[in-house]
Amino acid sequence: MNSPKLIDPRLELICAARHFYQQGWMVGTSGNLSVRLPDHSFWITASGQCKGELELGDFVRIYPNGTACPEGSRRVEKPSPDVKPSAETAIHQVLYALFPEATSCYHVHSVEANLVSRFVKGDTLPLPPLEMLKGLGVWEENPDCAMSIFDNHLQVSCIVDEIKERFRTSPPQLRALLIRDHGVTIWAPSAKTARNDIELVEYIFRYMVAARGVGVWGVGEERD
Numbered sequence: 204m205n206s207p208k209l210i211d212p213r214l215e216l217i218c219a220a221r222h223f224y225q226q227g228w229m230v231g232t233s234g235n236l237s238v239r240l241p242d243h244s245f246w247i248t249a250s251g252q253c254k255g256e257l258e259l260g261d262f263v264r265i266y267p268n269g270t271a272c273p274e275g276s277r278r279v280e281k282p283s284p285d286v287k288p289s290a291e292t293a294i295h296q297v298l299y300a301l302f303p304e305a306t307s308c309y310h311v312h313s314v315e316a317n318l319v320s321r322f323v324k325g326d327t328l329p330l331p332p333l334e335m336l337k338g339l340g341v342w343e344e345n346p347d348c349a350m351s352i353f354d355n356h357l358q359v360s361c362i363v364d365e366i367k368e369r370f371r372t373s374p375p376q377l378r379a380l381l382i383r384d385h386g387v388t389i390w391a392p393s394a395k396t397a398r399n400d401i402e403l404v405e406y407i408f409r410y411m412v413a414a415r416g417v418g419v420w421g422v423g424e425e426r427d
């Protein structure tokens with residue numbers, strides 16, 4: 204009997220990135236995706252790669268102490284010295300640390316995410332009570348649901364510190380956060396769920412932008 208073939212988890216990230224690129228959510232080199240392995244290391248997209256054309260060599264494996272696998276070791280998982288992990292690796296790291304059930308973390312940049320991030324000044328974005336929220340685990344009649352928003356900072360470590368601080372004291376309603384004028388990040392228990400969740404949150408953002416355009420009242424605005 205043949206033993207089942209192990210599928211390289213980077214392949215799923217390559218497919219997801221190509222799909223998001225085609226949607227216009229990972230234009231150019233924007234966004235980053237990671238997948239966590241049973242040993243708690245994770246593969247993350249290398250910095251500055253075109254996300255529509257990723258190959259197996261465009262990933263870096265980060266180990267629990269936060270370092271990439273050392274070159275020259277038997278497990279060379281940094282394809283060459285000039286390949287650097289995503290500049291936003293620390294965001295993936297903090298989310299994996301805060302949410303141990305997460306095995307995938309996806310971050311994309313869409314026009315709609317940036318528009319809705321300006322609908323409010325505060326640190327949460329109320330979401331319209333759409334049926335789609337059920338796909339994100341919100342099973343309530345007329346749900347009062349909001350997504351956490353963080354300010355964008357040039358220093359990624361500042362964004363990380365704010366995520367750590369806020370989520371430690373008040374866990375988010377959804378497995379998602381929005382960085383203002385930047386993009387959304389989701390974390391999920393599987394790659395399949397992560398891809399689904401990105402699609403759903405982007406649908407909700409699109410709806411919110413369209414609803415504003417046709418004057419639907421009160422959608423995604425701060426409540427009094």
Ligand SMILES: CSCCC(=O)C(=O)COP(=O)(O)O
Pocket residue numbers: 231232233234235248249250251252288289290291310
């Ligand atoms: C043009 S994208 C600017 C950096 C960023 O926000 C991003 O998501 C991609 O950075 P990476 O280092 O992961 O390529």
Ligand SMILES: [Zn+2]
Pocket residue numbers: 233234235291310312385386
């Ligand atoms: Zn980004």
